[in-house]
Amino acid sequence: MKIKKLLGKIRNKLFNILGIDNLIETYVNKRTSLLFQKFYSMSVRPNINYLEIHLCEHCNLKCAHCAHFSSIAEEEYLSIEEFESDLKRLKELTFGEINEIHLMGGEPLLHPQCKDFFQIARKYFENSKIILITNAILLEQQDDAFYNEVAKHSIVISPTKYPIKVNWEEIRKKCKHFGIKLEFYSNSEKEEKTLYKLPLDLEGAQNAQENFLTCPFSNECVQLHKGKLYTCCVIPYIRHFNKKFNQNIQITPNDYIDIYKARNMQEIMYFLAKPVPFCKYCYVKKRTVDIAHRITEQKIEEWT
Ligand code: SF4
Numbered sequence: 001m002k003i004k005k006l007l008g009k010i011r012n013k014l015f016n017i018l019g020i021d022n023l024i025e026t027y028v029n030k031r032t033s034l035l036f037q038k039f040y041s042m043s044v045r046p047n048i049n050y051l052e053i054h055l056c057e058h059c060n061l062k063c064a065h066c067a068h069f070s071s072i073a074e075e076e077y078l079s080i081e082e083f084e085s086d087l088k089r090l091k092e093l094t095f096g097e098i099n100e101i102h103l104m105g106g107e108p109l110l111h112p113q114c115k116d117f118f119q120i121a122r123k124y125f126e127n128s129k130i131i132l133i134t135n136a137i138l139l140e141q142q143d144d145a146f147y148n149e150v151a152k153h154s155i156v157i158s159p160t161k162y163p164i165k166v167n168w169e170e171i172r173k174k175c176k177h178f179g180i181k182l183e184f185y186s187n188s189e190k191e192e193k194t195l196y197k198l199p200l201d202l203e204g205a206q207n208a209q210e211n212f213l214t215c216p217f218s219n220e221c222v223q224l225h226k227g228k229l230y231t232c233c234v235i236p237y238i239r240h241f242n243k244k245f246n247q248n249i250q251i252t253p254n255d256y257i258d259i260y261k262a263r264n265m266q267e268i269m270y271f272l273a274k275p276v277p278f279c280k281y282c283y284v285k286k287r288t289v290d291i292a293h294r295i296t297e298q299k300i301e302e303w304t
C-alpha cells in the first residue's frame, strides 16, 4: 500500500515537472470540444436560431480575411421587395419561430433605405429578436428618423468595436435618448476585435463531411440570400471572391435549399444539419484566429 502511494506521488511529481497534466487536460478539452462541435453541427434544431441577411454586399471598412467577402464585394443592395417576399415566405414556413434575425452586410448602414427594412422584419417576425449588426462608422450621423424607426420596431443595435475612431459616447447617448438597446457584438466592447482567417482550398480537395462536422459555422450562421437558405456565410458570398480573383468555385443546387420549393420547416432544418458538397473547398484545419485587425490588401492569399 505504502509503495503504491509512493509510486503515485512520484508519478504526480514527474507529470508536474514534465507538464504532462497540462497536456492531458488540453488533449481532453480539445477532444471534448471537437465532439461537442460534431454533435452541434449535425443536430437537427427545432427552429432557426440565428438568421443572417445582407442588406448590402459591400462594406466601408474592408477588413482583411472578411468571412462574408464584403471587403472585396462590389456595391450591391438588397431590394425591399425581395426582402419582403422572402420574409413573408419564411413566416409561412416558420410560423414566426426564428430566435434572432441579424440585419447585416457588408455594412447595412450603407443601404439608403436601411431604416425601411425594420418595419418589414417586425411585421413578419413579431417575437424574434431583430438585430442591426454594424461596424458603427455611419451610426453617429444617422438622423432622428432612423433612430425613431429602430426604437419603434424594437430593433437592437449591435456594433462591433473595431480599432477605429468612433464616438461611442455620442452613440450611447443617442441610444439612451431613443430608448434603444445597444449590445456590442461578440464581446467586442471589452476585448479588442481581432480577425480570423478561413482559408479556401481552390482545388476543392478537402473532405466535405469532416469539414462540416468540425466547422463552427455549419448549421449555425444560417444565411438567407435571394430566396435560398445556406448553412453558413461562406457559400452564398463566394461569388464576390470568384469575381475579384477570377476564380470559379462552384455552388451546386445541393448547397442550398430554396424556401419557395421547400415543403415545410422540418425539411429545411434537416437540410441545414447535413454536410453540403461546397464544404470540400474549406481548409478547416488551417484556420487561424486572433489576427490583429488590418485593412485588406485585396490579395487572394488573404482567403487561401
Ligand atoms: S466590417 Fe465586417 S463586413 Fe465589413 S469588411 Fe470588416 S468583417 Fe467584413
Ligand code: SF4
Residues within 6 Å of the ligand: 211, 212, 215, 216, 217, 218, 219, 231, 232, 233, 234, 235, 278, 279, 280, 281, 282, 284
Ligand atoms: S462551407 Fe466551409 S464554412 Fe461553410 S459549413 Fe462548410 S466547412 Fe463550414
